[in-house]
Amino acid sequence: MSISPKLKLYEAFAAIGRALGNAHRLDILEHLAQGERGVEALAAKLGLTTANTSQHLQHLKQAGLVESRRQGKFILYRLSDDSVQRLLAALFEVGERNLAEVDKVLRDYFQARDAMEPVSPDELIARSRQGLVTVLDVRPRDEFEAEHLPGAVNIPLSELEERLSELNPEKEVVAYCRGPYCVLSFEAVARLRDHGLRARRLSDGLPEWRLGGLPVESGAE
Amino acid sequence: MSISPKLKLYEAFAAIGRALGNAHRLDILEHLAQGERGVEALAAKLGLTTANTSQHLQHLKQAGLVESRRQGKFILYRLSDDSVQRLLAALFEVGERNLAEVDKVLRDYFQARDAMEPVSPDELIARSRQGLVTVLDVRPRDEFEAEHLPGAVNIPLSELEERLSELNPEKEVVAYCRGPYCVLSFEAVARLRDHGLRARRLSDGLPEWRLGGLPVESGAE
DNA sequence: ATTACATTCCAATAATCGCTTGAATGATAT
DNA sequence: ATATCATTCAAGCGATTATTGGAATGTAAT
Missing domain, CATH: 3.40.250.10 (Rhodanese-like domain)
Structure with a gap:
C-alpha cells in the first residue's frame, strides 16, 4: 500500500520549502531575481566558495526554483519563473508580519x-x-x-x-x-x-x- | 564585526522556509487553514502521535506561521495570518509550475x-x-x-x-x-x-x- | 591532442532534524 | 488536596544538511 497522493505532493512542496530554508540560498535567489548569473560570479558576490555555491544552486534547481543554460564556458542560472518571485514576496510578508526578530532587525538597522x-x-x-x-x-x-x-x-x-x-x-x-x-x-x-x-x-x-x-x-x- | 543585517533577515526568513520543509507540517497547515484545532484532534486526523504533532506545532509557532491560545483544557492552534495562506498558495503554484514530480502526481492520481x-x-x-x-x-x-x-x-x-x-x-x-x-x-x-x-x-x-x-x-x- | 578553465562530483566533518519513548507541567474537576 | 487529562519537555537514535578541499567532468581555445 502506497503513501497517500496528497502526502506525495506535500513532500514535493516541502522540498521547495527546504530549498528556501537557508539564508545563503535566499541571497542567491535575490541576486538571480535581477537576471542571469554564472556560478563564479555569484560566489564572488555572496562571499562563498564556488563549490558551495554550486551545491546550493543544484539544490535550488532540484526544487524547481532555478533553471540553467550553458553559454560558452559558463553555466548561467536564472529564476525558473515569476512565481518564484511571488513566493519570495509571500515569504517576506509572513516574516515581516509575524516574526518579532524580523521586526527588530528592520527597526534597529534599517532604522x-x-x-x-x-x-x-x-x-x-x-x-x-x-x-x-x-x-x-x-x-x-x-x-x-x-x-x-x-x-x-x-x-x-x-x-x-x-x-x-x-x-x-x-x-x-x-x-x-x-x-x-x-x-x-x-x-x-x-x-x-x-x-x-x-x-x-x-x-x-x-x-x-x-x-x-x-x-x-x-x-x- | 557582526553578520550583515540582510543575512540576519534572510536567516529569519529561512527559518520560515525550514518550517515549510516537512510534508506533515504542510498537512497541519492545511488543516489549520480551516480553523482552530487542538493538538490531539490534529494528531488524530494526521495519523501522528500527539508528542510528534506538538513538536511540529512548536516548530511552526517559532516560525511565526501559527499562534495558539488556551481554552479550558485544550490549547487551540490557528494560522497567524492570511499571509500564511497566501504563502502556501504561492508555494503550491511554484510546485505545480516547475516540478515534474508534482505534475506527474496530479496527472496520475488526480487524473x-x-x-x-x-x-x-x-x-x-x-x-x-x-x-x-x-x-x-x-x-x-x-x-x-x-x-x-x-x-x-x-x-x-x-x-x-x-x-x-x-x-x-x-x-x-x-x-x-x-x-x-x-x-x-x-x-x-x-x-x-x-x-x-x-x-x-x-x-x-x-x-x-x-x-x-x-x-x-x-x-x- | 593538449591545455585551460568553469563547474560538478565525492568524501568527510560537524550540526541539525524527525521521530519515539517516558517523564514533567499545568489547568481543570472531584 | 488529589486525580485527571492535554500538552510539552528531555533524552536518544538514525538520517539529513552545510561546508570544505580535492578529484573528476566537460567545454573551449591553442
Missing part, C-alpha cells in the same frame, strides 16, 4: 524605515516625468549594465562621495538597489542626506519593478 | 484534472442562486460543523453510498473539501458519476473560499 518615506513606483514615474528627480542606481557597475531602471544614473555606493558632483542638487534623488532588504540604497540615502541632498529610497528594488510589468533598460549609460 | 472541469467560486454562486446545484461538503462531520459553505449539505465521503438518496438527481452536485489537494472531493465526484449523477468539483476548498472574502456558515445543518 526609521518609515522616516525614509520610500517612494512608490507610481510616484517615481510621475515625478520623473516632471523632471523633478534623479533616479540613482547604487549597485555595482556590472549589475547596472545588465539591467536598470529607464534613465537611471549609476553610482555604486563605494564611489558615492567622490562623485557627488554628478548629482544635480536641485533635484531630489531616488535611490534603489536589489530589493527591499538590500542595504545599499538605505546607506546611500543616509549619506546623501548627510551631504545636504534631498534623497529617498524607492520602495522596492529592480526585480520588483520588473515583476510589476514596468520597463527596464540594459547596457551602459 | 484528468481538466476533465473534472472544476467549478469556480463565481460560477458556483451564480448557479447556486438559480437553484441548479447541490453544494456538497464531503469532509468529516466535525469539520463541517466548525465551518462550511452557505447552504452546503454534509455527507462525509465514508457515508456517500448509503446516503445517495439524499441528493436530488435533477441537480448537479458540486463537491468540495479542504483544499486543492484534498482527495475527498476528487473521490466523491468519481463515485457520484459512477452512480449516474452529474457532479463536479469546486476549484478550491473551504479555506480558499474564505480567503477570497466569501461568506461561510458554522454549526450543524
Whole structure:
C-alpha cells in the first residue's frame, strides 16, 4: 500500500520549502531575481566558495526554483519563473508580519524605515516625468549594465562621495538597489542626506519593478 | 564585526522556509487553514502521535506561521495570518509550475484534472442562486460543523453510498473539501458519476473560499 | 591532442532534524 | 488536596544538511 497522493505532493512542496530554508540560498535567489548569473560570479558576490555555491544552486534547481543554460564556458542560472518571485514576496510578508526578530532587525538597522518615506513606483514615474528627480542606481557597475531602471544614473555606493558632483542638487534623488532588504540604497540615502541632498529610497528594488510589468533598460549609460 | 543585517533577515526568513520543509507540517497547515484545532484532534486526523504533532506545532509557532491560545483544557492552534495562506498558495503554484514530480502526481492520481472541469467560486454562486446545484461538503462531520459553505449539505465521503438518496438527481452536485489537494472531493465526484449523477468539483476548498472574502456558515445543518 | 578553465562530483566533518519513548507541567474537576 | 487529562519537555537514535578541499567532468581555445 502506497503513501497517500496528497502526502506525495506535500513532500514535493516541502522540498521547495527546504530549498528556501537557508539564508545563503535566499541571497542567491535575490541576486538571480535581477537576471542571469554564472556560478563564479555569484560566489564572488555572496562571499562563498564556488563549490558551495554550486551545491546550493543544484539544490535550488532540484526544487524547481532555478533553471540553467550553458553559454560558452559558463553555466548561467536564472529564476525558473515569476512565481518564484511571488513566493519570495509571500515569504517576506509572513516574516515581516509575524516574526518579532524580523521586526527588530528592520527597526534597529534599517532604522526609521518609515522616516525614509520610500517612494512608490507610481510616484517615481510621475515625478520623473516632471523632471523633478534623479533616479540613482547604487549597485555595482556590472549589475547596472545588465539591467536598470529607464534613465537611471549609476553610482555604486563605494564611489558615492567622490562623485557627488554628478548629482544635480536641485533635484531630489531616488535611490534603489536589489530589493527591499538590500542595504545599499538605505546607506546611500543616509549619506546623501548627510551631504545636504534631498534623497529617498524607492520602495522596492529592480526585480520588483520588473515583476510589476514596468520597463527596464540594459547596457551602459 | 557582526553578520550583515540582510543575512540576519534572510536567516529569519529561512527559518520560515525550514518550517515549510516537512510534508506533515504542510498537512497541519492545511488543516489549520480551516480553523482552530487542538493538538490531539490534529494528531488524530494526521495519523501522528500527539508528542510528534506538538513538536511540529512548536516548530511552526517559532516560525511565526501559527499562534495558539488556551481554552479550558485544550490549547487551540490557528494560522497567524492570511499571509500564511497566501504563502502556501504561492508555494503550491511554484510546485505545480516547475516540478515534474508534482505534475506527474496530479496527472496520475488526480487524473484528468481538466476533465473534472472544476467549478469556480463565481460560477458556483451564480448557479447556486438559480437553484441548479447541490453544494456538497464531503469532509468529516466535525469539520463541517466548525465551518462550511452557505447552504452546503454534509455527507462525509465514508457515508456517500448509503446516503445517495439524499441528493436530488435533477441537480448537479458540486463537491468540495479542504483544499486543492484534498482527495475527498476528487473521490466523491468519481463515485457520484459512477452512480449516474452529474457532479463536479469546486476549484478550491473551504479555506480558499474564505480567503477570497466569501461568506461561510458554522454549526450543524 | 593538449591545455585551460568553469563547474560538478565525492568524501568527510560537524550540526541539525524527525521521530519515539517516558517523564514533567499545568489547568481543570472531584 | 488529589486525580485527571492535554500538552510539552528531555533524552536518544538514525538520517539529513552545510561546508570544505580535492578529484573528476566537460567545454573551449591553442
